[in-house]
Amino acid sequence: MFGFLRQRRRASFLAANPIDDTQWQTAINLPLFIGLSAEERQRLREHAAWFLHTKTLTPLHGLELDAQARVILAAQAVLPIMNLDFDAYDDWSEVVLYPGQFLTRDRYTDHIGVVHEVEQHLAGQARPEGPVLFSWLDVSQSPWLDGWNVVIHELAHKLDMRNGDANGRPPLHAGMDAAVWKSVFSEAYDHLTRLANHELYSPIDLYAAESPAECFAVFSEYFFETPHALVTHYPRVYEQLKLFYRQDPLQRLPLVRYRPAFEPVEFGPVVLPTAVPGGWA
Numbered sequence: 368m369f370g371f372l373r374q375r376r377r378a379s380f381l382a383a384n385p386i387d388d389t390q391w392q393t394a395i396n397l398p399l400f401i402g403l404s405a406e407e408r409q410r411l412r413e414h415a416a417w418f419l420h421t422k423t424l425t426p427l428h429g430l431e432l433d434a435q436a437r438v439i440l441a442a443q444a445v446l447p448i449m450n451l452d453f454d455a456y457d458d459w460s461e462v463v464l465y466p467g468q469f470l471t472r473d474r475y476t477d478h479i480g481v482v483h484e485v486e487q488h489l490a491g492q493a494r495p496e497g498p499v500l501f502s503w504l505d506v507s508q509s510p511w512l513d514g515w516n517v518v519i520h521e522l523a524h525k526l527d528m529r530n531g532d533a534n535g536r537p538p539l540h541a542g543m544d545a546a547v548w549k550s551v552f553s554e555a556y557d558h559l560t561r562l563a564n565h566e567l568y569s570p571i572d573l574y575a576a577e578s579p580a581e582c583f584a585v586f587s588e589y590f591f592e593t594p595h596a597l598v599t600h601y602p603r604v605y606e607q608l609k610l611f612y613r614q615d616p617l618q619r620l621p622l623v624r625y626r627p628a629f630e631p632v633e634f635g636p637v638v639l640p641t642a643v644p645g646g647w648a
């Protein structure tokens with residue numbers, strides 16, 4: 368929890384350094400934030416300002432990240448912790464951004480002690496005890512209500528890592544039942560794994576069947592972007608995520624015509640911002 372002095376320091380910083388009005392309006396008008404109350408928008412704005420103050424954003428490979436782009440990233444980043452303690456992201460401090468997808472080379476040792484090197488092209492990666500890496504192109508394409516959001520995905524991993532390795536079981540709040548969490552998520556994970564093994568249609572991106580950690584991160588994306596799809600197919604997962612994030616996006620977001628991720632979505636009655644914000648790739 369926040370110490371009193373830290374809370375006071377934060378309050379005086381926020382009072383003196385609000386996010387620029389125009390930049391904030393551009394960010395908050397993105398579809399991801401539809402339906403937030405005035406009070407929630409204000410809280411999100413403060414969280415975003417604090418995020419930008421306490422995290423180092425490091426653009427690489429010639430990426431120019433202007434102030435508007437930083438606000439768009441920060442607003443998405445703090446949506447999951449809008450109703451959690453401010454210190455939920457305190458155990459890491461750096462965001463590294465590439466213009467597009469980036470190549471990583473990681474080593475791991477398998478169960479018989481053989482070391483492997485894996486190369487991957489990624490849109491994002493949350494490194495244990497390290498920075499979060501993002502492709503800016505993917506960050507800029509994330510705040511649309513299509514069930515795919517690399518910022519929410521990687522920061523769900525970071526929340527998951529607060530009690531050790533990412534394993535789909537972040538530290539739960541008092542009053543939440545760890546046994547219920549385990550049973551709900553393992554049932555959903557088993558179901559997705561069966562769909563993946565039989566190459567069957569899935570309403571949820573089958574990347575969720577990669578591991579329990581990916582399952583939690585992918586479900587988090589659906590929770591914040593297409594809650595109607597999640598509650599229709601996995602209502603018990605929705606209930607657990609509602610308790611965990613202390614939010615109910617089902618109540619604030621419109622029902623979008625849903626298709627699996629990576630396909631365009633028609634928004635029906637939702638009015639989208641006409642101007643493309645500056646800084647988008």
Ligand SMILES: [Zn+2]
Pocket residue numbers: 520524580581584
């Ligand atoms: Zn992941």
